[in-house]
Amino acid sequence: MTHVVIIGGGPGGYEAALVAARLGAQVTVVERDGLGGSTVLTDCVPSKTLIATSDLLTEVESSAELGVEVPRDVRADLAAVNDRVLRLALAQSADIAGRLDREGIEVVRGTARLRSAREVEVVETTSDEDASGPSRVVEADAVILATGAHPRVSPDALPDGERILTWEQVYALREIPEHMIVVGSGVTGAEFASAYNGLDAHVTLVSSRDRVLPGEDEDAAELIEDVFRERGMTVMGQSRMASVRREGDQVVVTLTDGREVVGSHCLLALGSIPNTADLGLEDVGVALDDAGFVRVDRVSRTSVPGVYAAGDCTGVLMLASVAAQQGRIAVAHLLGDAVHPLDLQKVSSNIFTSPEIATVGLSQRAIDEAGLHVDVVMLPLATNARAKMQGVRHGFVKLFSRRGMGVVVGGVVVGPRASELIHAVSLAVSASLTVDQVADAFTVYPSMSGSVAEAARSLHPR
Ligand SMILES: Cc1cc2nc3c(=O)[nH]c(=O)nc-3n(C[C@H](O)[C@H](O)[C@H](O)COP(=O)(O)OP(=O)(O)OC[C@H]3O[C@@H](n4cnc5c(N)ncnc54)[C@H](O)[C@@H]3O)c2cc1C
Numbered sequence: 001m002t003h004v005v006i007i008g009g010g011p012g013g014y015e016a017a018l019v020a021a022r023l024g025a026q027v028t029v030v031e032r033d034g035l036g037g038s039t040v041l042t043d044c045v046p047s048k049t050l051i052a053t054s055d056l057l058t059e060v061e062s063s064a065e066l067g068v069e070v071p072r073d074v075r076a077d078l079a080a081v082n083d084r085v086l087r088l089a090l091a092q093s094a095d096i097a098g099r100l101d102r103e104g105i106e107v108v109r110g111t112a113r114l115r116s117a118r119e120v121e122v123v124e125t126t127s128d129e130d131a132s133g134p135s136r137v138v139e140a141d142a143v144i145l146a147t148g149a150h151p152r153v154s155p156d157a158l159p160d161g162e163r164i165l166t167w168e169q170v171y172a173l174r175e176i177p178e179h180m181i182v183v184g185s186g187v188t189g190a191e192f193a194s195a196y197n198g199l200d201a202h203v204t205l206v207s208s209r210d211r212v213l214p215g216e217d218e219d220a221a222e223l224i225e226d227v228f229r230e231r232g233m234t235v236m237g238q239s240r241m242a243s244v245r246r247e248g249d250q251v252v253v254t255l256t257d258g259r260e261v262v263g264s265h266c267l268l269a270l271g272s273i274p275n276t277a278d279l280g281l282e283d284v285g286v287a288l289d290d291a292g293f294v295r296v297d298r299v300s301r302t303s304v305p306g307v308y309a310a311g312d313c314t315g316v317l318m319l320a321s322v323a324a325q326q327g328r329i330a331v332a333h334l335l336g337d338a339v340h341p342l343d344l345q346k347v348s349s350n351i352f353t354s355p356e357i358a359t360v361g362l363s364q365r366a367i368d369e370a371g372l373h374v375d376v377v378m379l380p381l382a383t384n385a386r387a388k389m390q391g392v393r394h395g396f397v398k399l400f401s402r403r404g405m406g407v408v409v410g411g412v413v414v415g416p417r418a419s420e421l422i423h424a425v426s427l428a429v430s431a432s433l434t435v436d437q438v439a440d441a442f443t444v445y446p447s448m449s450g451s452v453a454e455a456a457r458s459l460h461p462r
């Protein structure tokens with residue numbers, strides 16, 4: 001029986017483990033902190049749970065438009081919110097542990113490193129945090145590295161866990177911050193800025209670029225920046241943080257041009273560093289790129305035969321869904337099952353700001369870079385009957401289709417629950433449907449998804 005040893009119990013690791021067990025392998029997962037990984041314990045699940053409360057408050061705020069009067073001082077109890085966040089994260093982690101257990105997967109709580117391509121050294125975790133536990137070597141026929149990444153900090157902006165925070169530390173807050181300065185306007189920064197704005201904190205978003213969400217669809221990024229400002233957020237473009245320091249109960253963020261921003265708290269959202277140091281990778285010959293990410297091909301192979309890698313430690317589109325897919329592909333490849341190499345042209349993702357920004361398939365930038373001939377339509381949600389009834393003012397549906405054939409190659413939806421609306425576009429991209437096929441499918445009247453069909457109809461090839 002093939003013994004697969006997986007280092008890391010996030011979606012890259014646990015999804016690989018489940019597939020490997022179902023395919024008949026003996027599986028060991030070594031996890032340092034807890035099953036579910038950062039995804040479940042500190043990143044994706046906690047942030048989306050916090051955002052659920054923020055979204056509710058944002059909706060309540062607009063209730064007057066729908067004829068409902070609510071008291072002015074509706075506020076979240078952040079202690080209760082964060083307790084719920086942590087409770088749900090732990091429950092999700094326990095669910096995953098249960099699934100692995102039912103499949104007969106061995107889980108070892110400890111820190112692993114490679115001794116060779118076929119030997120994994122594990123230092124087991126003990127209840128005494130200061131003492132290292134027993135160490136042993138586990139023999140493997142194949143190893144999957146799924147160690148994830150951790151928040152990037154700067155020596156001039158060191159988190160103190162109280163007022164200068166990484167995204168992993170914010171759930172210790174017991175009261176809504178008076179003035180949260182979010183440094184970094186990538187997806188993480190934008191989501192937390194939106195969340196704390198919704199929770200009624202004053203938020204300053206420090207963005208080193210011209211606009212927020214520099215990697216995303218330009219129209220979507222412009223819209224969200226306008227909404228942020230409209231909701232009272234201070235968005236500082238072209239502003240690079242040089243340092244952050246504590247002054248009593250305040251934090252002072254100094255920008256590279258000497259300006260200072262003073263707030264009550266600062267959240268650092270400066271990107272991630274792969275967890276690839278201290279894994280013994282250099283000794284075994286696993287190639288890393290300049291930023292320390294493991295180099296992999298589309299079937300998750302590293303430069304060393306028998307050693308695979310999945311998820312954030314590879315730096316390939318850092319999403320939980322992609323990590324899981326890379327893990328499944330690695331297992332299929334190493335166990336000789338049918339393999340479909342990773343196809344990033346069909347990935348859908350969502351930015352959980354308010355409104356949400358969901359995308360799938362090719363972006364405008366990818367289309368321009370590839371020089372593809374594509375027709376584009378952008379339909380504001382403001383013209384949608386259901387959106388009007390629900391008081392939705394901001395949002396749009398954008399579709400990209402190949403000129404001539406009309407095949408849908410990508411799309412962007414901005415609006416409430418865009419993460420759900422995008423699925424119709426995702427199906428179209430995945431199955432290479434034409435705009436006519438999308439337009440032919442009935443949508444409920446009135447519904448927001450009517451705008452997806454409407455956008456497809458307007459792209460009918462003539
Ligand atoms: C704030 C935030 C919000 C996000 N929200 C979303 C979202 O909504 N949707 C989405 O798709 N993606 C989201 N992401 C991205 C997503 O969290 C990552 O892509 C995902 O966590 C990657 O999974 P992974 O399995 O590679 O790593 P992880 O989930 O980080 O798991 C890796 C695990 O490996 C363990 N480990 C590391 N080294 C060792 C070792 N030597 N020995 C043993 N164990 C080890 C770690 O303890 C960790 O548990 C978000 C990211 C952030 C920062």
Ligand SMILES: NC(=O)c1ccc[n+]([C@@H]2O[C@H](COP(=O)([O-])OP(=O)(O)OC[C@H]3O[C@@H](n4cnc5c(N)ncnc54)[C@H](O)[C@@H]3O)[C@@H](O)[C@H]2O)c1
Pocket residue numbers: 183184185186187188189191206207208209214239240241242269270271272317318319349350351352
């Ligand atoms: N909803 C989701 O699916 C979700 C949520 C969060 C993160 N993620 C994923 O995680 C990955 C990382 O995203 P991220 O936003 O954490 O990192 P990122 O690297 O995309 O963004 C970090 C930003 O911080 C800026 N920055 C760095 N140093 C700075 C400084 N000194 N001053 C001001 N700005 C500075 C960078 O210019 C960059 O724009 C992405 O691939 C993203 O898709 C996904």
